[in-house]
Amino acid sequence: MHAVGLCSEHHNMVWEVKTNQMPNAVQKLLLVMDKRASGMNDSLELLQCNENLPSSPGYNSCDEHMELDDLPELQAVQSDPTQSGMYQLSSDVSHQEYPRSSWNQNTSDIPETTYRENEVDWLTELANIATSPQSPLMQCSFYNRSSPVHIIATSKSLHSYARPPPVSSSSKSEPAFPHHHWKEETPVRHERSVLKLTFDPGTVEDGLLTVECKLDHPFYVKNKGWSSFYPSLTVVQHGIPCCEVHIGDVCLPPGHPDAINFDDSGVFDTFKSYDFTPMDSSAVYVLSSMARQRRASLSCGGPGGQDFARSGFSKNCGSPGSSQLSSNSLYAKAVKNHSSGTVSATSPNKCKRPMNAFMLFAKKYRVEYTQMYPGKDNRAISVILGDRWKKMKNEERRMYTLEAKALAEEQKRLNPDCWKRKRTNSVCFNK
DNA sequence: CCGAATGAAAA
DNA sequence: TTTTCATTCGG
Numbered sequence: 447m448h449a450v451g452l453c454s455e456h457h458n459m460v461w462e463v464k465t466n467q468m469p470n471a472v473q474k475l476l477l478v479m480d481k482r483a484s485g486m487n488d489s490l491e492l493l494q495c496n497e498n499l500p501s502s503p504g505y506n507s508c509d510e511h512m513e514l515d516d517l518p519e520l521q522a523v524q525s526d527p528t529q530s531g532m533y534q535l536s537s538d539v540s541h542q543e544y545p546r547s548s549w550n551q552n553t554s555d556i557p558e559t560t561y562r563e564n565e566v567d568w569l570t571e572l573a574n575i576a577t578s579p580q581s582p583l584m585q586c587s588f589y590n591r592s593s594p595v596h597i598i599a600t601s602k603s604l605h606s607y608a609r610p611p612p613v614s615s616s617s618k619s620e621p622a623f624p625h626h627h628w629k630e631e632t633p634v635r636h637e638r639s640v641l642k643l644t645f646d647p648g649t650v651e652d653g654l655l656t657v658e659c660k661l662d663h664p665f666y667v668k669n670k671g672w673s674s675f676y677p678s679l680t681v682v683q684h685g686i687p688c689c690e691v692h693i694g695d696v697c698l699p700p701g702h703p704d705a706i707n708f709d710d711s712g713v714f715d716t717f718k719s720y721d722f723t724p725m726d727s728s729a730v731y732v733l734s735s736m737a738r739q740r741r742a743s744l745s746c747g748g749p750g751g752q753d754f755a756r757s758g759f760s761k762n763c764g765s766p767g768s769s770q771l772s773s774n775s776l777y778a779k780a781v782k783n784h785s786s787g788t789v790s791a792t793s794p795n796k797c798k799r800p801m802n803a804f805m806l807f808a809k810k811y812r813v814e815y816t817q818m819y820p821g822k823d824n825r826a827i828s829v830i831l832g833d834r835w836k837k838m839k840n841e842e843r844r845m846y847t848l849e850a851k852a853l854a855e856e857q858k859r860l861n862p863d864c865w866k867r868k869r870t871n872s873v874c875f876n877k
Numbered sequence: 878c879c880g881a882a883t884g885a886a887a888a
Numbered sequence: 889t890t891t892t893c894a895t896t897c898g899g
Contacts, residue, residue, distance in 0.1 A: 799894040804883035809895050816897085824897045828881035835883070854885075865886045867892045 668696035668704050797861040800853035803846035804835050 662680040667673040673691045674680040698704055801809065808831045815827045822830070835843070857864050 799885080799892090801894055802884040805893095805895055808882065812896060823881085823899075825879090825881035825899095828883095828896080830882085832882035850884085858886095865893085867887050 665691060665695075665697045667691065668698050670695060797857070797864045799864050800857040801850060802854075803843060803850040804832070806846045806850055807831070807835055807838075807843075 662674050664672045664674045664680050672680070673695060675691055696704075808828070811834075812824075812827055812831060815830055816822065816824065819827065819830070
């Protein structure tokens with residue numbers, strides 16, 4: 447995960463998404479760094495998405511015959527042939543030495559894999575999160591410099607549920623889906639799905655750089671805010687509401703002016719509909735979410751320990767965008783929003799139910815299915831989605847189930863009456 | 878606005 | 889047990 451060096455000025459990078467369970471689903475994103483922005487220069491014209499998605503093999507090969515049962519076991523995510531000259535960072539080098547970045551001296555690497563085992567002081571972790579997306583990638587000097595990078599190529603095949611759910615018939619290994627261990631007992635495994643990012647400097651002199659991080663790793667994207675490959679997972683794992691990383695996205699390093707000045711995104715389709723509390727800044731959310739995590743880890747299932755997280759400001763529908771966590775403008779912004787009374791304070795609690803597992807799943811894949819079946823009505827897509835859902839194994843559903851549970855739990859705590867039904871006189875005559 | 882899916886919670 | 893409603897969008 448750690449940058450291999452050459453962080454000085456790479457300009458492109460290829461993100462390569464590999465999941466162990468889906469060896470054939472290697473996908474890569476190409477990020478292009480804006481070289482001139484290495485200082486802190488303003489705008490950067492980015493490349494727009496050119497969708498030359500390489501992956502998705504068998505994407506349209508109709509999911510029928512790829513029925514989630516039989517998938518070749520992931521044996522070889524090894525190296526991608528196309529990247530001959532790349533540094534292949536295997537996950538076991540996660541702790542490799544690298545140019546120490548200035549803003550990361552503590553908790554040096556907690557990268558995805560060692561995430562939990564390091565049992566760092568929670569305050570330290572909190573600080574770490576608060577100052578950065580706690581990512582190995584972020585910690586590399588690449589992010590240290592304030593030059594943005596943009597994605598010029600990506601692939602959505604990872605999310606494509608049209609492809610067979612990467613469940614191995616053997617199922618002995620790990621849950622097929624990149625669900626991250628929620629329980630402490632789950633050992634850290636290298637076989638977990640990782641997001642492999644290969645940086646292509648674009649210039650000959652610079653080498654390529656490959657990093658790995660979790661699939662739910664948040665990146666700060668210009669004009670979008672936090673984004674990740676698994677937004678729904680990211681919000682649960684890190685408490686950061688995210689949108690999906692797309693081609694053409696520009697990843698901003700912490701402290702980048704664009705990131706700081708970034709105001710509202712409106713890209714949080716999922717969370718937008720919720721009413722936002724004034725305090726709904728991402729930072730606050732992150733903190734509370736962290737507290738929640740900690741609480742969960744401390745008292746597993748203990749009903750009593752909702753001390754910190756319930757302090758009120760977190761909401762699973764975090765605020766859109768918000769700026770860098772590190773900046774203290776967060777609270778300023780939060781306060782500002784408070785006064786403005788965006789939604790929550792004034793409006794009559796327009797809170798929505800959190801999505802259940804299926805809804806999360808459907809939301810994620812509906813688009814792909816509609817593209818896959820062009821003529822189909824949306825209702826028909828729903829049928830297909832439901833069909834697919836029923837065929838899924840529990841391991842695959844677990845990701846969504848856990849997420850839904852987390853969302854529900856949080857929502858319940860913050861807006862208990864979200865489930866309140868309109869009483870219809872037909873049923874409710876009792877009272 | 879309706880509906881098609883599933884699930885969770887209220888009634 | 890039944891009903892509502894989360895999402896999505898064409899009809």
